Amino acid sequence: MKIGNVELSGQVIAAPLAGYTNTAYRKMLLRLGAAFCVSEMISDCALIYHNQETLSMLEVDPSDHPVALQIFGGKKETLLEGAKILLSNAKCDFLDVNLGCPVNKVVKGKAGSSWLIKGREDELEDMMTSLVQISPIPVFAKIRLGWSKDTINCIEIAKRLERAGVSLIAIHGRTRQDFYKGNANHEYAKKIKEVIHLPLAVNGDIDSPLKAKEVLNETHADFVMIGRASLGDPSIIQRIDTYLKENILLPNPTLERQKELCIEHYLALKDLKGEYKALHELRSVAPLYFKGFAYSKETRIALTKMEKEEDFYHALSIIHE
Numbered sequence: 001m002k003i004g005n006v007e008l009s010g011q012v013i014a015a016p017l018a019g020y021t022n023t024a025y026r027k028m029l030l031r032l033g034a035a036f037c038v039s040e041m042i043s044d045c046a047l048i049y050h051n052q053e054t055l056s057m058l059e060v061d062p063s064d065h066p067v068a069l070q071i072f073g074g075k076k077e078t079l080l081e082g083a084k085i086l087l088s089n090a091k092c093d094f095l096d097v098n099l100g101c102p103v104n105k106v107v108k109g110k111a112g113s114s115w116l117i118k119g120r121e122d123e124l125e126d127m128m129t130s131l132v133q134i135s136p137i138p139v140f141a142k143i144r145l146g147w148s149k150d151t152i153n154c155i156e157i158a159k160r161l162e163r164a165g166v167s168l169i170a171i172h173g174r175t176r177q178d179f180y181k182g183n184a185n186h187e188y189a190k191k192i193k194e195v196i197h198l199p200l201a202v203n204g205d206i207d208s209p210l211k212a213k214e215v216l217n218e219t220h221a222d223f224v225m226i227g228r229a230s231l232g233d234p235s236i237i238q239r240i241d242t243y244l245k246e247n248i249l250l251p252n253p254t255l256e257r258q259k260e261l262c263i264e265h266y267l268a269l270k271d272l273k274g275e276y277k278a279l280h281e282l283r284s285v286a287p288l289y290f291k292g293f294a295y296s297k298e299t300r301i302a303l304t305k306m307e308k309e310e311d312f313y314h315a316l317s318i319i320h321e
């Protein structure tokens with residue numbers, strides 16, 4: 001499939017994950033077969049205030065393509081201003097708008113899933129229409145089912161996003177009220193696909209090649225979007241991509257393979273942020289690479305405490321088959 005000028009190589013999208021999907025991690029997921037990756041969410045106001053840490057989130061490595069950078073904000077004016085800064089400073093292929101984040105701090109600022117609250121539909125459509133008008137690259141939207149179980153409005157929202165000129169919608173099959181509780185419900189994705197003509201990505205609890213295929217078959221969506229399942233298991237992207245393309249079920253990665261991928265992740269992060277920050281960031285995700293492996297407890301604990309590069313390599317050396 002082609003979106004804008006960009007040819008997409010498959011049906012697996014790497015979801016935005018705040019604190020993780022920076023350019024270092026994204027280039028690894030792309031190498032492993034992601035059709036494109038979505039960045040962690042970037043605050044419109046922080047861009048406007050030239051916050052240095054936020055500006056560093058605009059970095060896109062030459063091998064980090066195709067990539068969508070995701071913006072969030074609660075007001076049309078600041079979103080437009082923030083998007084202009086993003087678009088003029090970042091070499092990204094797509095602009096993604098976060099209309100689904102459930103976190104209190106974000107929702108309080110009328111951003112994320114608060115855009116789905118009943119009564120804001122006109123405001124949302126107007127904001128997205130304006131964003132599409134100022135953006136030289138395709139604009140995507142990531143939504144949830146609605147604000148709450150009683151106010152599910154994703155079908156109307158999807159129609160409005162299509163009218164606004166959005167080029168792709170990703171839907172996480174939960175409401176804001178659900179946060180991450182319960183199972184994702186993909187029935188609405190199917191209904192959306194019946195009424196809009198845009199590429200649709202389904203998201204939520206897709207954690208295996210079989211599940212990915214089942215969800216695509218059931219919903220007739222164009223893409224699956226993979227989030228948490230890729231943390232500590234980036235090659236799940238490759239396993240899903242291979243299964244969807246060739247009907248081949250690759251085996252789960254061996255311990256040695258997980259070590260290699262964890263090292264690749266560390267080295268890419270070190271390149272981007274230096275040793276200290278890379279190790280601190282990796283403390284939360286590196287242990288996940290070894291979850292489920294026998295004799296991994298000591299390694300996992302050591303990885304949560306590493307201070308220096310030698311601590312990282314030592315932690316990896318004490319685990320064995």
Ligand SMILES: Cc1cc2nc3c(=O)[nH]c(=O)nc-3n(C[C@H](O)[C@H](O)[C@H](O)COP(=O)(O)O)c2cc1C
Nearest residue numbers: 015016017018040041098172204205206226227228
């Ligand atoms: C740690 C974490 C960070 C996330 N950050 C973002 C984000 O920055 N932007 C966004 O739209 N969604 C974000 N999400 C939501 C995910 O993109 C995804 O919609 C959700 O995890 C459901 O998909 P999954 O079951 O495949 O993980 C985040 C989720 C998690 C767990």
